[in-house]
Amino acid sequence: xxDASRRTAERRIRNRALTxxxxxxxxxxxxxxxxxxxxxxxxQVCLLSLVLFSGASQFALVSIIGAGGxxxxxxxxxxxxxxxxxxxxxxxxxxxxxxxxxxxxxxEFTIDETTAMAVSESRSGHPAxxxxxxxxxxxxxWNVSTVVGALVGNALGSxxxxxxxxxxxxxxxxxxxxxxxxxxxxxxxxxxGAIALxxxxxxxxxxxxxxxxxxxxxxxxVVDR
Amino acid sequence: xxxxxxxxxACAGCAVLKLAGFVVPSRLLESSVARRILDALPVTLLxxxxxxxxxxxxxxxxxxxxxxxxAVALILVAIRAPFLVVVVAAxxxxxxxxAL
Numbered sequence: 001x002x003d004a005s006r007r008t009a010e011r012r013i014r015n016r017a018l019t020x021x022x023x024x025x026x027x028x029x030x031x032x033x034x035x036x037x038x039x040x041x042x043x044q045v046c047l048l049s050l051v052l053f054s055g056a057s058q059f060a061l062v063s064i065i066g067a068g069g070x071x072x073x074x075x076x077x078x079x080x081x082x083x084x085x086x087x088x089x090x091x092x093x094x095x096x097x098x099x100x101x102x103x104x105x106x107x108e109f110t111i112d113e114t115t116a117m118a119v120s121e122s123r124s125g126h127p128a129x130x131x132x133x134x135x136x137x138x139x140x141x142w143n144v145s146t147v148v149g150a151l152v153g154n155a156l157g158s159x160x161x162x163x164x165x166x167x168x169x170x171x172x173x174x175x176x177x178x179x180x181x182x183x184x185x186x187x188x189x190x191x192x193g194a195i196a197l198x199x200x201x202x203x204x205x206x207x208x209x210x211x212x213x214x215x216x217x218x219x220x221x222v223v224d225r
Numbered sequence: 226x227x228x229x230x231x232x233x234x235a236c237a238g239c240a241v242l243k244l245a246g247f248v249v250p251s252r253l254l255e256s257s258v259a260r261r262i263l264d265a266l267p268v269t270l271l272x273x274x275x276x277x278x279x280x281x282x283x284x285x286x287x288x289x290x291x292x293x294x295x296a297v298a299l300i301l302v303a304i305r306a307p308f309l310v311v312v313v314a315a316x317x318x319x320x321x322x323x324a325l
Contacts, residue, residue: 016308023312044232051236054243061235071231075238082239084270089246094254103247110243112274119267127312135259163320169275170315173295177302179268192269193276200281208281212273217265221258 013121013130016175020113021137023167025145026159027055031062032149037213038066042150049146053139054111057081060205080206084213088115095119095127112172120175184220192216292318 028049028190035045040062048058057078064074089110095118098106114134121130159165180186203211253259279291298315306314 012308019309019312023316039285040228040232042229047232047236052239054239057235057239061231065231071227073233075231078235079238079242082242085239086242086245086276087266087270088255089243090249091246091267093247093249093251094260094263097251098247104244107243107247108240110246112271115267116271160290160323161320163290163294163316163318163323166279166291166298166315166319167296169279169291169311170298170312171308172271172275173298174302174308174311175270176271185265185268188265189272190266192272196273196276197280197286200277201284205283208277209270209273212276213266213270216269216272216316217262220265220269221261224261 009121009124009126009202010129013126013133014116016117016171017130017133017137018205020117020134020171021141023164023171024055024113024138025141026162027059028142028145030159031055031058032057032146032151033153034059034066035062035146036150036153038062040065042147045146045150046143049143051108052084053142054085055142056112057066074188077205080204080210081116083206083210084112085110087213091115092118092131095122096131106131109139111138112168113138116172116175120178131194184223188216188220191219290319290322290325293322 004019032045035048040048045062048061051062052058060075060081061078064077065071085191089107092106092110092115093103093210096106115196116133117134118127118131121127177188180189192212192215194212195215196208199211254263275295279295280286280288294315297318298311301311301314
């Protein structure tokens with residue numbers, strides 16, 4: 001690979017990782033604020049962002065506790081939302097093949113954003129770089145914004161007001177685009193989304209994503225036979 | 226005390242889930258079926274995540290400003306707009322639609 005194309009890839013990955021990191025900060029602020037309202041201590045809030053480090057699970061946990069739900073349903077929903085990280089991990093494992101202690105470190109950072117970036121850069125030959133740049137950017141900005149949100153509340157207003165509630169979906173579409181060039185994969189992606197939405201009113205929060213994602217893969221395997 | 230327990234169990238459980246994918250024996254990942262499943266999974270899971278984060282709130286299906294942002298993102302991705310343009314334009318559109 002030439003130096004020029006390596007530099008281009010490096011710049012692209014750095015800019016994308018930073019864009020994703022910045023776009024999650026309103027959620028970090030909001031998470032910190034919501035957690036304090038749910039009567040979590042600053043240490044507990046920070047522990048969740050430092051250790052659990054998975055936005056959807058964290059939000060589910062503190063929102064359900066804050067709304068007076070049972071601890072069991074709060075933890076259960078958080079875990080259900082965390083299952084997809086395990087599925088991403090199998091993909092990242094096959095893609096990057098970490099060994100020994102590296103697996104433990106990599107596991108901590110295996111989330112939607114890092115997986116989308118690594119998979120998106122797998123054909124350019126830079127999946128590891130994409131994974132780590134995104135991990136660094138999202139981890140630092142998520143934790144800083146959590147602390148700020150917990151201390152001063154959500155100064156930016158809700159993510160809906162700033163439109164940042166679609167930053168994630170927009171970024172994921174852009175990252176998935178190279179994989180959605182065939183009619184077959186587009187159909188699979190649409191099918192996955194449709195199945196997930198159909199189940200939304202009937203199953204616990206977090207389950208639709210798993211049901212949609214796993215059913216679509218199963219259908220793909222059946223059709224391909 | 227119960228709150229601490231909930232926080233710690235959630236942290237430990239989510240860490241175990243993340244780690245699960247890394248301790249799968251590598252020979253299980255070699256077969257062609259496994260490879261096809263793993264290759265498609267991030268695409269389908271992220272597609273489902275996109276659908277749910279745009280068209281659902283809790284257990285309710287919703288159609289609001291987020292759909293406008295998603296539409297703009299899809300159009301811009303189709304015409305190969307740069308990454309930052311896609312994200313910023315989608316957010317601006319959703320914010321505008323929300324303000325209306």
